[in-house]
Amino acid sequence: MIYNSKARRNLIARQSGNHLHDFPQLLIGWRGEVACEFERESTSLKAGVIAVVPDGVDHYFSGLDDKSELLVVDISPVDPFLSALEDACNFSFKEALFNQSAFVLTAPDIQPILEFAGSQLEKSIGINPQLNCQLTTLFLTQICQENRPESSLLLK
Numbered sequence: 001m002i003y004n005s006k007a008r009r010n011l012i013a014r015q016s017g018n019h020l021h022d023f024p025q026l027l028i029g030w031r032g033e034v035a036c037e038f039e040r041e042s043t044s045l046k047a048g049v050i051a052v053v054p055d056g057v058d059h060y061f062s063g064l065d066d067k068s069e070l071l072v073v074d075i076s077p078v079d080p081f082l083s084a085l086e087d088a089c090n091f092s093f094k095e096a097l098f099n100q101s102a103f104v105l106t107a108p109d110i111q112p113i114l115e116f117a118g119s120q121l122e123k124s125i126g127i128n129p130q131l132n133c134q135l136t137t138l139f140l141t142q143i144c145q146e147n148r149p150e151s152s153l154l155l156k
Helices: 080-089 108-123 129-146
Strands: 006-011 016-019 025-031 034-037 042-045 049-053 059-063 069-074 102-105
Touching: 006 108, 006 129, 025 034, 025 042, 025 108, 025 129, 042 049, 069 108, 069 129, 080 129, 108 129
Parallel strands: none
Antiparallel strands: 006 069, 016 059, 025 049, 025 069, 034 042, 034 059, 049 102
């Protein structure tokens, strides 16, 4: 189990596979295109498309070109920073976002945020706790905001 959430870049290129984790993840389309599939749904992760992967959910991935790269956020269920954020906001990320697998289409104005995140992660050498807290919070809160029931950004 991971104890602190972590944001990272993951060059998939033309790799493929399937696996599951004991922690939730956000798979954020960033460069190129990555096919992603859950048991009952699939789509291509490209800029602005996010896969919400709850813990214990098997998911398949396949890079569709040499530059296929994702921004990945590994969410620790025991992350003290996220627990404090949930307490402060009287909100549960597990209930609001990670209760089922989904594909989410982000608002167009998030693209500069993805570029910022990618460049910050590229500059970061080793584990950077401040950057991980910043990016994890940014993506989780942004996606929860866009994933409200009245939002039309969920991919069907």
